[in-house]
Amino acid sequence: MRNPAYDILFDPLAIGPLMAKNRFYQVPHCNGGGYRDPSAVAAMRGIKAEGGWGVIFTEQAEIHQTSEITPFIELRLWEDADIPALRRMSEAMKQNGALAGVELAYSGINGPNFYTKEVPLAPTALPIRTFTNDPVQARALDKNDIRNLRRWFVNAAKRTRIAGFDLICLYGAHGFGIFQHFLSRATNQRTDEYGGSLENRARFVNEVIADMKDAVGDSMAITLRVSLDETIGQLGFSNAELREFIEMNKDLPDLWDLAHGTWEDCSGPSRFKEEAAQEALVKGIKSLTAKPVVGVGRFTSPDVMARMIRQGVIDFIGCARPSIADPFLPKKINEGRVEDIRECIGCNICITGDMTMSVSRCTQNPTFMEEWRRGWHPEKIEPKGASESVLVIGSGPAGLEAARALSLRGYEVAVAEARESFGGRVARERLLPGLSAWGRVMDYRLYQIGQRSNVQLYPGSALSVDDVLAFGFQNICIATGSRWRADGVARQHVVPIPADAAMPVFTPDDLMDGKRPTGRVVLFDDDHYYMGGVLAEWLAREGHEVTLITPSAFVSEWTRNTLEQGAIHVRLIEAGVKIVLNTGLASIHAGAVETNCTYTDQRGMVEAESLVMVASRQQTDGLYHALRARQADWAEAGIRSVRLIGDAAAPGPIAWATFAGHRYARELDSGVWTEDWGDSLAFRREVTALS
Ligand code: ADP
Numbered sequence: 001m002r003n004p005a006y007d008i009l010f011d012p013l014a015i016g017p018l019m020a021k022n023r024f025y026q027v028p029h030c031n032g033g034g035y036r037d038p039s040a041v042a043a044m045r046g047i048k049a050e051g052g053w054g055v056i057f058t059e060q061a062e063i064h065q066t067s068e069i070t071p072f073i074e075l076r077l078w079e080d081a082d083i084p085a086l087r088r089m090s091e092a093m094k095q096n097g098a099l100a101g102v103e104l105a106y107s108g109i110n111g112p113n114f115y116t117k118e119v120p121l122a123p124t125a126l127p128i129r130t131f132t133n134d135p136v137q138a139r140a141l142d143k144n145d146i147r148n149l150r151r152w153f154v155n156a157a158k159r160t161r162i163a164g165f166d167l168i169c170l171y172g173a174h175g176f177g178i179f180q181h182f183l184s185r186a187t188n189q190r191t192d193e194y195g196g197s198l199e200n201r202a203r204f205v206n207e208v209i210a211d212m213k214d215a216v217g218d219s220m221a222i223t224l225r226v227s228l229d230e231t232i233g234q235l236g237f238s239n240a241e242l243r244e245f246i247e248m249n250k251d252l253p254d255l256w257d258l259a260h261g262t263w264e265d266c267s268g269p270s271r272f273k274e275e276a277a278q279e280a281l282v283k284g285i286k287s288l289t290a291k292p293v294v295g296v297g298r299f300t301s302p303d304v305m306a307r308m309i310r311q312g313v314i315d316f317i318g319c320a321r322p323s324i325a326d327p328f329l330p331k332k333i334n335e336g337r338v339e340d341i342r343e344c345i346g347c348n349i350c351i352t353g354d355m356t357m358s359v360s361r362c363t364q365n366p367t368f369m370e371e372w373r374r375g376w377h378p379e380k381i382e383p384k385g386a387s388e389s390v391l392v393i394g395s396g397p398a399g400l401e402a403a404r405a406l407s408l409r410g411y412e413v414a415v416a417e418a419r420e421s422f423g424g425r426v427a428r429e430r431l432l433p434g435l436s437a438w439g440r441v442m443d444y445r446l447y448q449i450g451q452r453s454n455v456q457l458y459p460g461s462a463l464s465v466d467d468v469l470a471f472g473f474q475n476i477c478i479a480t481g482s483r484w485r486a487d488g489v490a491r492q493h494v495v496p497i498p499a500d501a502a503m504p505v506f507t508p509d510d511l512m513d514g515k516r517p518t519g520r521v522v523l524f525d526d527d528h529y530y531m532g533g534v535l536a537e538w539l540a541r542e543g544h545e546v547t548l549i550t551p552s553a554f555v556s557e558w559t560r561n562t563l564e565q566g567a568i569h570v571r572l573i574e575a576g577v578k579i580v581l582n583t584g585l586a587s588i589h590a591g592a593v594e595t596n597c598t599y600t601d602q603r604g605m606v607e608a609e610s611l612v613m614v615a616s617r618q619q620t621d622g623l624y625h626a627l628r629a630r631q632a633d634w635a636e637a638g639i640r641s642v643r644l645i646g647d648a649a650a651p652g653p654i655a656w657a658t659f660a661g662h663r664y665a666r667e668l669d670s671g672v673w674t675e676d677w678g679d680s681l682a683f684r685r686e687v688t689a690l691s
């Protein structure tokens with residue numbers, strides 16, 4: 001039963017004319033699917049309704065053709081033809097008594113309009129502010145444009161009502177929405193009645209909310225999402241100015257939705273931000289207004305959530321990532337199953353789906369965005385098929401997730417792990433600076449497996465082919481992972497880098513095994529995700545003189561997709577790491593490396609006593625290939641299938657491994673996967689109907 005300390009999280013609370021059944025508020029979040037995958041997005045939100053959220057929002061919906069953020073895939077509400085897709089979402093959200101919200105966005109200075117080819121409109125004529133420095137500028141809205149824009153918001157509000165929504169969130173945070181662009185002196189340099197004083201800068205949002213209340217306010221609630229602090233220095237909309245704004249406009253929206261300044265700040269990864277990191281910026285705002293306040297902070301602990309409400313910091317617990325990692329978080333708290341919560345690890349892999357315009361993944365919840373495509377439910381799984389037993393070899397994220405899901409299906413499962421401890425790469429990487437929360441990947445799975453009688457764990461069991469053939473398991477799942485390469489093969493070099501053996505070379509595995517370089521260190525990063533930056537910072541803080549060399553124009557380039565790149569660069573500078581960009585390694589010598597410019601091939605020498613090689617990983621697939629070579633012996637050994645999954649098949653981020661493990665478990669005996677792979681698509685796809 002529910003812990004009474006958490007009762008406060010289940011108190012209903014009014015938002016405008018509506019009543020939220022509890023305090024669990026899924027704030028708008030992107031998912032990479034948007035208008036391209038409306039059924040997939042609707043099903044994903046529907047799962048959250050089932051999981052007990054009181055309020056559930058869409059991602060941003062663009063209200064008019066004059067402002068869109070192609071290439072990013074969000075929702076569109078440009079005309080009546082967009083209503084059915086939105087209606088599908090609201091209907092899914094409203095199951096189980098949740099309120100359905102839609103976030104309306106006019107991107108202003110943030111929308112390059114690549115798709116519609118319209119001239120962008122913004123409070124002040126400035127270059128468009130995007131991740132990619134697009135060579136596009138906006139025209140300043142004139143009075144007629146402002147009148148039009150107010151009408152477009154009203155049109156959009158009327159459409160959202162037809163689409164079945166209860167709440168409208170006006171987007172003015174993260175630098176993305178026009179309301180922030182008007183409020184901030186950085187993006188609003190107007191000299192008319194819409195610029196200058198705070199009262200003038202707040203005029204536009206006041207007008208739009210008044211218009212909308214006239215149009216739909218009798219039945220819908222209007223919320224305003226604003227930045228807690230724009231964090232761009234003197235000109236920006238600061239926390240002090242936000243408080244002044246709220247005080248001046250106490251009753252403006254039906255709810256204040258407080259997000260942090262930039263998206264990077266707001267969705268801070270666990271490497272840089274703790275749970276409830278925005279508390280100081282939010283504290284006290286509630287006393288300025290009688291309207292309810294929602295705030296975010298990667299909340300996964302019910303104790304922290306309850307404290308936030310008890311101490312009057314916020315009224316609603318805003319969650320994006322925690323609701324992705326565990327859509328059933330409210331239900332689990334309600335049922336007294338707190339230990340079953342699949343806590344977000346703060347890796348921001350979910351955000352990469354949006355940033356790469358693909359479809360989002362979650363490291364912790366492999367069913368995210370597969371609810372409709374593959375019919376995967378985060379809490380339910382098909383009973384087992386024809387066979388009985390599975391031997392999972394390797395206990396990294398792939399092996400542990402396979403074992404967890406297989407056990408739920410009812411298979412007899414054994415997990416053999418060569419090391420004395422479980423967890424694979426996660427057990428090792430969680431010990432690196434800033435990555436401890438990533439350990440939740442193994443903690444959650446080991447706990448869940450520990451609750452089940454049909455999984456046996458065998459540590460210290462490095463299996464050979466003969467062992468596997470002797471054990472008598474029907475299905476063999478090989479999740480034996482990968483090892484970092486020392487020879488430099490990655491992107492710059494597809495064959496080993498010419499090297500003098502006198503230069504000591506350390507891989508990330510060596511460092512995680514406790515080996516340490518001596519003297520000056522060159523770290524070569526041709527991997528481009530987090531590992532190079534993490535190790536460079538770590539070694540520098542341990543007292544080494546570290547030079548990080550990378551062929552990329554950015555340190556840890558791929559972390560631009562996880563919104564970490566800027567913070568990583570700052571950390572490296574602070575730690576005293578010398579950063580050399582656009583530079584490769586031509587050859588390795590005793591006491592030095594020869595570098596080459598990525599563009600001109602101009603050579604240089606960097607002296608060092610040690611080289612740390614963060615290049616690529618070699619899959620540990622020897623056991624798999626040896627087993628395949630003994631296929632003639634399978635029948636006698638009782639083996640029906642052998643599959644290679646996770647990093648052992650192809651190394652990737654941890655989310656790829658949990659997905660692979662989950663997929664293995666779902667597909668076993670299902671006919672979806674066969675040795676010859678089949679000729680049909682493995683998931684459902686929304687195909688655009690021809691006009
Ligand atoms: P993934 O990310 O795909 O889950 P990991 O590298 O995290 O892969 O985990 C793989 C695990 O498999 C490691 O803990 C490793 O010790 C273990 N392993 C590798 N080969 C064998 C083997 N032959 N028998 C048992 N365990 C193995």
Ligand code: SF4
Binds near residue numbers: 321322344347349351
């Ligand atoms: Fe959390 Fe990572 Fe999942 Fe995103 S991908 S919800 S940050 S665990």
